[in-house]
Amino acid sequence: MIGRILCTDHWRCRFQPKSGASFDKAFIVELLDRCVKENIDTIKTENLYTFDGKPGFSLGQGQ
Structure with a gap:
């Protein structure tokens, strides 16, 4: 069907470690697994990433 628009809700979450801590790949996989178990689609x-202590990404609203 031409011209059909599918609208959906879309949220963004940012998870950051506490000061001085870091996330490793295993923690990210665990976090995504917890989302699956809670039926949260990703x-x-x-x-x-940070480079020399400076963020290599744009800050989110309110950060």
Whole structure:
């Protein structure tokens, strides 16, 4: 069908470690597994990195 628009709700979450801590790949997999168990769909993931202590990404609203 031409012209059909599918609207959906979309939220974004950012998980950051406490000061001085870090996330490793195993923790990210565990976090995603917990989302699956809670029936929370994940459509995209991005790892946010710092370089020389400076964020290599844009800050989110209110950060």
